[in-house]
Amino acid sequence: MIEGLQVLDLAVxxxxxxWFKEAWQRTRMTREGLPDFRPVQSNVVHNATAGTTRGLHAEPWDKLVTVGTGRVQGGWVDLREGSPTYGETHTVEIGPGTAVFVPRGVANGYQVLEDGTTYLYLVNDHWSADAQYVNVSHTLIDWPLEPVNLSEKDAALGTELQPVPPRKILVTGANGQVGRALRKVLPDAEFLPHADFDVTAPPERPWRQYRAIINCAAYTAVDQAETDAATAWHVNARGPAQLARIAAENNLTLVQLSTDYVFDGVTDRPYREDDAIAPLNVYGASKAAGEMAASTAPRHYIVRSSWVVGEGRNFVDTMRDLAERDIRPQVVHDQKGRPTFASELARGIAHLLEVEPEYGIYHLTGGGDEVGFDELAMAVYTGLHRDPDMVQPVSTAQYAEGKELATRPSTGTLDTAKIEATGFVPQNWRVGLALYLL
Incomplete structure (x- = not known):
C-alpha cells in the first residue's frame, strides 16, 4: 500500500x-483519518466507453476521487521524493461506495469498467499553467481491460520515474539568530530576509505549494520600542496577522516565535502556557498581540522562548567580548530566567513540524536551573577561564539609573513540560553554553 493513500467506504x-451518498463530508472523514485537505474545486469526467484509460498524472495537489455512476479501476504510483513507498503501485476498484484520497505527488489514473461511467474528484488547488506536473506511463499499472481511448499525451508517456519534491517550508527573518540556526536543521526550507519578504506586506506566492511558514521576523529592540511603538506593533502584530490570514486560506501551519516578555514576572514558579499574560513594556505587548493574531490560523504553533543566544548580537557574545578584554561589567542579578540557544530553538521547531502535536502555545527554552543575568555572565567568564568575580552584580534599579530603559519582568522562567511531553527534551543551557564558547 502506498503511504498516505487512503481508501474510504462510503454509505450509499x-x-x-x-441512491444518495455524501461524496465529501469533512467532519466524518477527518474523524476517520482523512487529512483536512480543504478542497477548492470539484471536477466531473464522463467516460462513454469501458476500457477508457486516463493517467498516470501527479499534479501538485491532493485529490479525493470517487464515481457518480459506473465503476473504475483506480491505479497509482508513488512519485514523492523521500517517500518510504517511492515507486510502489497500488490498484483498487472504485464504485459508488468507495472514495480514495490521493496525496500530492502520487500519480493518479483510472480505467473505466462500465460504459457511461462518471468520475468525480475534489482537489485543493486550482489548475495553473505555471504549476509543476509530473506524469508517467499507464503501463506501470496492470489494468483489467485492454486500455483504449488514450490521449496522445498519455500514450507518449515513458516509464521512468521523476521524483516530485515535497511542499516547502518558508522561513521569514532568515538572517536573525533563529533563522540562521534553522538553516542547519531545515536545509531544504526557503529562507527569506526582510529585503525579500516583508511580513507586514507579504508578496504573492504559490502558497498551496507550501506546508508551513516559520515567522522569525521581529522587532526586538526592547528599549527602543518604548519610543518607536508604531514600528514595533507593525512588525510584531500586523506581520503575524498577515501570515495567519495566508495560513488559514491555504491550510498551512504557522510557527510564530514569541517571548517571556508577554508575562509580568510576578510568579513563584515557571510560567505555563495557560498562564495569563500581562506585558510590562511595548515590546512585550506587541509580541502578545502577535500571539493572538497567529492563533487565528487553525494550524499554528506559538513558541515562547527567552534569552536567545545564537549567531548575531546577544548577551553571551557581549559578555565574551568583555571577558576577553578583562573588563569588569555590572550585570543585573534580579532578573531571572533560562538561556535558550538558537540551535535548540531551531531543533524544537523542526520537532513540532515533524511530530505535529496538538496546535497551540509551547514554551521552549534551555533546560537546567534558573539563573540571573549576573550568574549567566559569571558562567561565561568561567568558561573563558576568567575570574567570575569580575562580574559585579547590581539591582535592576541601580543598573537603570540615568538610563531610559523599558520595564522588564523580574522572572521569565518558562515551564517546558508541555513540549517535553511531545518527545522533545531541551538541552541543559550549561551544556549549550560550553559548546557555544568553544
Missing amino acids: HEDARG
Whole structure:
C-alpha cells in the first residue's frame, strides 16, 4: 500500500428512486483519518466507453476521487521524493461506495469498467499553467481491460520515474539568530530576509505549494520600542496577522516565535502556557498581540522562548567580548530566567513540524536551573577561564539609573513540560553554553 493513500467506504442510501451518498463530508472523514485537505474545486469526467484509460498524472495537489455512476479501476504510483513507498503501485476498484484520497505527488489514473461511467474528484488547488506536473506511463499499472481511448499525451508517456519534491517550508527573518540556526536543521526550507519578504506586506506566492511558514521576523529592540511603538506593533502584530490570514486560506501551519516578555514576572514558579499574560513594556505587548493574531490560523504553533543566544548580537557574545578584554561589567542579578540557544530553538521547531502535536502555545527554552543575568555572565567568564568575580552584580534599579530603559519582568522562567511531553527534551543551557564558547 502506498503511504498516505487512503481508501474510504462510503454509505450509499438506496431506494426505488436510486441512491444518495455524501461524496465529501469533512467532519466524518477527518474523524476517520482523512487529512483536512480543504478542497477548492470539484471536477466531473464522463467516460462513454469501458476500457477508457486516463493517467498516470501527479499534479501538485491532493485529490479525493470517487464515481457518480459506473465503476473504475483506480491505479497509482508513488512519485514523492523521500517517500518510504517511492515507486510502489497500488490498484483498487472504485464504485459508488468507495472514495480514495490521493496525496500530492502520487500519480493518479483510472480505467473505466462500465460504459457511461462518471468520475468525480475534489482537489485543493486550482489548475495553473505555471504549476509543476509530473506524469508517467499507464503501463506501470496492470489494468483489467485492454486500455483504449488514450490521449496522445498519455500514450507518449515513458516509464521512468521523476521524483516530485515535497511542499516547502518558508522561513521569514532568515538572517536573525533563529533563522540562521534553522538553516542547519531545515536545509531544504526557503529562507527569506526582510529585503525579500516583508511580513507586514507579504508578496504573492504559490502558497498551496507550501506546508508551513516559520515567522522569525521581529522587532526586538526592547528599549527602543518604548519610543518607536508604531514600528514595533507593525512588525510584531500586523506581520503575524498577515501570515495567519495566508495560513488559514491555504491550510498551512504557522510557527510564530514569541517571548517571556508577554508575562509580568510576578510568579513563584515557571510560567505555563495557560498562564495569563500581562506585558510590562511595548515590546512585550506587541509580541502578545502577535500571539493572538497567529492563533487565528487553525494550524499554528506559538513558541515562547527567552534569552536567545545564537549567531548575531546577544548577551553571551557581549559578555565574551568583555571577558576577553578583562573588563569588569555590572550585570543585573534580579532578573531571572533560562538561556535558550538558537540551535535548540531551531531543533524544537523542526520537532513540532515533524511530530505535529496538538496546535497551540509551547514554551521552549534551555533546560537546567534558573539563573540571573549576573550568574549567566559569571558562567561565561568561567568558561573563558576568567575570574567570575569580575562580574559585579547590581539591582535592576541601580543598573537603570540615568538610563531610559523599558520595564522588564523580574522572572521569565518558562515551564517546558508541555513540549517535553511531545518527545522533545531541551538541552541543559550549561551544556549549550560550553559548546557555544568553544
